[in-house]
Every structure is written in structure tokens, then in C-alpha cells.
Amino acid sequence: MSVKQIQEREAALEKSGVETPLYAPRQKIYPQSVKGRLRTIKWVLLFLTLGVYYFLPFVRWDRGLDAPSQAVLVDLEHRRFYFFFIEIWPQEFYYLTGLLIIAALTLFLMNAVAGRLWCGYLCPQTVWTDLFLWVERLTEGDRRERMQNANKPWDLESFARAILKHWAWLMIAWWTGGAWVLYFTDAPTLVYELVTYNAPFTAYLWIGILTITTYFFAGHMREQVCTYMCPWPRIQAALTDEWALNVTYRYDRGEPRGSVKKAAALKSAGKPAGDCVDCNQCFNVCPTGVDIRDGLQIDCIQCGLCIDACDNIMTKIGRPTGLIGYDTDINVKLRQEGKKSLPPSIIRPRTILYAGLIAVIGVTMLYALVTRSSIALSILHDRNPLFVKLSDGSIRNAYTLRVANKYGGAREFSIKLERFDAAHIDVVGAERDADGWPRLKVGPDQTLETRILVSISPDAHPPRSQDIRFVLRDINGGETAIVKDHFISSDEHN
Ligand code: SF4
Ligand code: SF4
Structure with a gap:
């Protein structure tokens, strides 16, 4: 729910004399499909990340007769971790600690450069929700159709479409859980055991747990996971600075908003008119139901889809694109003061510090790895x-x-x-x-x-x-x- 919607709701409640409840029920979101530069990047990343996750266990790596031939394997029984040519023994688990530190620093670096880049493009919750939304559009139509169906009584067609959607969701969720267990034992052998019902009980248990969690998190809970369950938005907000790039609506350019006709009338009367035509496309495509024109909000995962939606509108009406784009807080402030924007500065003390630490830890680990004793x-x-x-x-x-x-x-x-x-x-x-x-x-x-x-x-x-x-x-x-x-x-x- 956008800030504007919350304010309207609170105003209506106040007017009616009813006390504002502390609990706000979830408003179902029907994100609209959109085409554009950032959407394409998101598709590419989705196929890459899911492709790696689903198929990596089947990649083979020759380690000789007596060693497992799976490229990436967590061999719990023999207490080994195999990653292509690297083999980690239990006493070498400090490598894993090093990798986790590098991962955390990379997250900090991404945040310092462009805010919630991880949330918008790479987080598993975002990637699977995106995939589930794609299935939803395919089976039940785009935003308008889904909204209309939601207000209609059930008929045979809507029932069949819903069955198809949930079946496809469950299949994806099941394969997500299935792929996870393949990382812990020889994948082709386990697949054979699973289909012949000879796999260990724990394999079925983990597949079941991950199927259920994926189905509910990506199919039903969606943006609620990011808004209420994930700690990263809070940590991220504490780590960011005014030089980080964020998805931003250009108030100075967009306001006062209004239709093309209204803007033309205002201009001919010598009054200022903004570029925003109040088409709501930025809000309609948002997977978390945020109206970016209300400013930066914790619900915004910075996926950039509103940039694509607005750029499409701007191109259609012949105005310059970039009314919504990546920008820094410092520029927002400068523009409010009537000053000129500054070019983004990626090379700053904190980005140098994070990148330096990543490089030092990475090189140290690499040196330790190549010179380690067998x-x-x-x-x-x-x-x-x-x-x-x-x-x-x-x-x-x-x-x-x-x-x-x-x-x-x-x-x-x-x-x-x-x-x-x-x-x-x-x-x-x-x-x-x-x-x-x-x-x-x-x-x-x-x-x-x-x-x-x-x-x-x-x-x-x-x-x-x-x-x-x-x-x-x-x-x-x-x-x-x-x-x-x-x-x-x-x-x-x-
Ligand atoms: S406001 Fe824009 S960037 Fe933020 S989540 Fe919505 S569509 Fe993505
Ligand atoms: S998509 Fe662009 S023009 Fe349309 S409402 Fe959003 S900011 Fe305004």
C-alpha cells in the first residue's frame, strides 16, 4: 500500500469516527507486465540464477576413480565439500568463513553503489516471485484481467485456470526442493532413487519442506516476505549513504502532475506543468505495490520496473525518458534547493574500503588454496x-x-x-x-x-x-x- 493510500484510508477512518486499527489487512497486488531495459536484465538474471541452481548438480567433474564425480557436492557422509577442482576438508572450513565474509562485503558494496540491487535483481525471493508471477500472467491473464476475475464469481474457466496455475507453481516448488537435495549426494543416482521410491526418507522430507516454503513464499506471501520477514531492508537502510543510487522519481521534473491535455492547458496559461501524466503505470507494474512518486519506501525492493514503465510512457508521448531513474539522495536535495545535479560517484571511501577488503580476503584465500598442503x-x-x-x-x-x-x-x-x-x-x-x-x-x-x-x-x-x-x-x-x-x-x- 502506498503512503498516499494509507493517508487516504486513515483520513476516511478519522472522518467516520472509527479508531485507526493497528493491524492493516494486506491489499492484494496485481502487478502488470512491462517491457524494457531493466525487465530484460531481470529476465537474463532469472534464467542464469535459476539455470545454475537447477542444473549445477548434474555437472560432472573427473576426480579419479575413488572420488565423487559431481562438480559441486556437499558430501556430509565423508565430511567433504567439493567445488570443481577444490576439495574442502572439515579442518579447512575457514574457507567457507572467508567466502561468507566476501559475500557479506559484496552485499555492502552493492548497497553502497546502488542500494537494494540484491533485493531487486538477485535475491531468491525476488527471482522465484518473478517466475511465479510470470506463470500467473500466463494462466490468469495480466493485471486488468486478474483484477476483474477477482471480483467475479467463480466459473468453470476461472476454476480451470486457477488449478493450472497452482499445479505449475507446485511443480516449480517441487523441482526447487528436488534440486536442493541433489547438492548433497550424487545427483543422477538420487534422481533414480527418488523416482523408484528408494531414496532415503530425509530426501523426501527436505523436498517436501522446500516445496511448501517455495510455494507459499513465492506464490502467496510475495512482497510480505520482503516487507515483514527479511531483516536486510532495515540493515540496508542503516548502511546506506546519500551517494548510493536508488530508484527515484524526479519531483522537480514530474510535478505538478496531470494529463497531457491538462499540462498543455497549464502551459498555455503560463503556469508550470510537470512531465508526469499521472497514468499510474509505475504503480501498476510494481510487484510490492509501491507508488514511487511518494518517495523512497522500505517496501520498494528497487527492481527498477517502474523505470521501464515510465520510460515507455515518456517515449509514447514524446517526452524525455528518465522521469523515474537511478539517482542519489544528494541530487534530490540539490534539486530541491534549485541547484544542479552532480554525476554519480561510485569511487568513494566506503566503496574503496569494501572493494579493498574483498580483494585482500579473496587474494589471501586464493594464495592459501593454491599453496595448501595435500x-x-x-x-x-x-x-x-x-x-x-x-x-x-x-x-x-x-x-x-x-x-x-x-x-x-x-x-x-x-x-x-x-x-x-x-x-x-x-x-x-x-x-x-x-x-x-x-x-x-x-x-x-x-x-x-x-x-x-x-x-x-x-x-x-x-x-x-x-x-x-x-x-x-x-x-x-x-x-x-x-x-x-x-x-x-x-x-x-x-
Ligand atoms: S517502486 Fe519501482 S523499483 Fe520499487 S519495487 Fe516498485 S517497481 Fe520496483
Ligand atoms: S509512469 Fe511516469 S508518467 Fe506515469 S504516473 Fe508514473 S511517473 Fe507519472
Whole structure:
């Protein structure tokens, strides 16, 4: 509901003596279709984003025989995330944190440049609502027809159209939920299991949940999700500044509004007349029911469709386009003061800061990714007992060693101790290499957990606690990984 409509409603209630209720019932919105530059951009983005979402799970990526061949996969069972050539292990989930920080900063940058760019063009709620609206127009007609039907009693045709619409909505919603679960297991296998009713129950459950939420959010709740449920409009309003571009109605050019005839009459009488012909097309196409001529409102998702609608009208009546367009608050203020507008300034301290942070975090993550080791090594000293004295007087410490081979092929490693020549190292059940160090075999993309025993003769007179370094070396590739721990030879409390 626009500010003007709310004011009219409140005035009418006041006049009638009825107290203004705190709850305003939702006014159903019937957005009209529109053609134009921004509408085309929105279609392209809609096909791109939905195309990626629906079909990405079917893209294959060869990682060798023992690894999954799905390009993007969240493998919960083996605790791995695959993204084309990148494989993230649980201990590397800081990459995900980095990606989330970059995503948040990108949102801030978009906001600093052009307000709610995300809301208007890329947010899933906007994209799916757009798709559902397209289905609605296809089945029940454009704004005028739908409004007329809403005031008519149901007949066979309107009933059939409604059935068709809801069926199409449910199909889209179902496929939305279906595509989501495909990211968590091999997509072709799961599709086969789903159609033969052999898929796990959780797959059906998640498809059901996402089908229902998509159907209600995009089909029924639409703009209410953006206005009442989403926190971003409030956060966005706190983050923006007067230099951000927003969809703006040019009051100075549009007012006083009136029909072409009225404007001509005013002009011939020497009075000022604005360019707005009060055709209401900007309001009719708005998916959130906003009249942009009432100023910037929290309900406006900045989709730009009113720009296309107004430009079409302006072109039709031979007036310059741009009566509604992207503009900054600073220009609105300058024009109110009768001053000239300033060109938009995208390069500002806050945009430089956001872009700089994105670049620094992005480059750091990329560097960490390309230089990361394909071995993960960790060690845990036995706590109880810290050491044991053997019958021959030697002292032994025990450790649990964990080796993760992040490479797509099996590997053989040698494990040795550095700077602790007097010690003897044993790995339960392991063979030894030519130099006498134990050898460990780890399968492709697998983790090996093994017990390590380090002992030292009493003649070596070890200190009570000594730093030691375990060096794991790939026998063929030469890659090494090192972990540090302690060798304890007497009770620390004595
Ligand atoms: S007012 Fe214009 S930009 Fe805002 S939501 Fe409506 S059509 Fe989109
Ligand atoms: S579409 Fe343009 S001309 Fe028509 S009412 Fe809106 S601002 Fe005025």
C-alpha cells in the first residue's frame, strides 16, 4: 500500500469516527507486465540464477576413480565439500568463513553503489516471485484481467485456470526442493532413487519442506516476505549513504502532475506543468505495490520496473525518458534547493574500503588454496599415563597420529623423528623403509589413525620434558608435513 493510500484510508477512518486499527489487512497486488531495459536484465538474471541452481548438480567433474564425480557436492557422509577442482576438508572450513565474509562485503558494496540491487535483481525471493508471477500472467491473464476475475464469481474457466496455475507453481516448488537435495549426494543416482521410491526418507522430507516454503513464499506471501520477514531492508537502510543510487522519481521534473491535455492547458496559461501524466503505470507494474512518486519506501525492493514503465510512457508521448531513474539522495536535495545535479560517484571511501577488503580476503584465500598442503597431520600425546618405564629401564611415550591424504591417489609416507636421534620410533603393524623409519600407507582421500610408540634408553639421560618433531614425508612425491609434541621421561609433579 502506498503512503498516499494509507493517508487516504486513515483520513476516511478519522472522518467516520472509527479508531485507526493497528493491524492493516494486506491489499492484494496485481502487478502488470512491462517491457524494457531493466525487465530484460531481470529476465537474463532469472534464467542464469535459476539455470545454475537447477542444473549445477548434474555437472560432472573427473576426480579419479575413488572420488565423487559431481562438480559441486556437499558430501556430509565423508565430511567433504567439493567445488570443481577444490576439495574442502572439515579442518579447512575457514574457507567457507572467508567466502561468507566476501559475500557479506559484496552485499555492502552493492548497497553502497546502488542500494537494494540484491533485493531487486538477485535475491531468491525476488527471482522465484518473478517466475511465479510470470506463470500467473500466463494462466490468469495480466493485471486488468486478474483484477476483474477477482471480483467475479467463480466459473468453470476461472476454476480451470486457477488449478493450472497452482499445479505449475507446485511443480516449480517441487523441482526447487528436488534440486536442493541433489547438492548433497550424487545427483543422477538420487534422481533414480527418488523416482523408484528408494531414496532415503530425509530426501523426501527436505523436498517436501522446500516445496511448501517455495510455494507459499513465492506464490502467496510475495512482497510480505520482503516487507515483514527479511531483516536486510532495515540493515540496508542503516548502511546506506546519500551517494548510493536508488530508484527515484524526479519531483522537480514530474510535478505538478496531470494529463497531457491538462499540462498543455497549464502551459498555455503560463503556469508550470510537470512531465508526469499521472497514468499510474509505475504503480501498476510494481510487484510490492509501491507508488514511487511518494518517495523512497522500505517496501520498494528497487527492481527498477517502474523505470521501464515510465520510460515507455515518456517515449509514447514524446517526452524525455528518465522521469523515474537511478539517482542519489544528494541530487534530490540539490534539486530541491534549485541547484544542479552532480554525476554519480561510485569511487568513494566506503566503496574503496569494501572493494579493498574483498580483494585482500579473496587474494589471501586464493594464495592459501593454491599453496595448501595435500597432507593434514595431527598428533595427540597419551594423557594417562604420560610415560611408562619398561623392564629394561627405557622410557616410552605413546601418541595417536592422524594422517589425512587429501590427494586423489594412494600414497606411502615415512614417519621419522627430527632432532631426537637417541629415540626409537615404532608404528604398530607398519613396515620400515631402507633407513629403518616406519612406512604408512594411506588410501586416496582417506584418513589414517595409528598408534606411535617412541622410546629412549635410560643411558641417553633425557631431560624431564623434551620438544620433539614428527616429520611425515611422501616417499614418492617428497611432500612433507611436521607436527610438534613433547617427550616426557619423568613425572612432572616431582
Ligand atoms: S517502486 Fe519501482 S523499483 Fe520499487 S519495487 Fe516498485 S517497481 Fe520496483
Ligand atoms: S509512469 Fe511516469 S508518467 Fe506515469 S504516473 Fe508514473 S511517473 Fe507519472
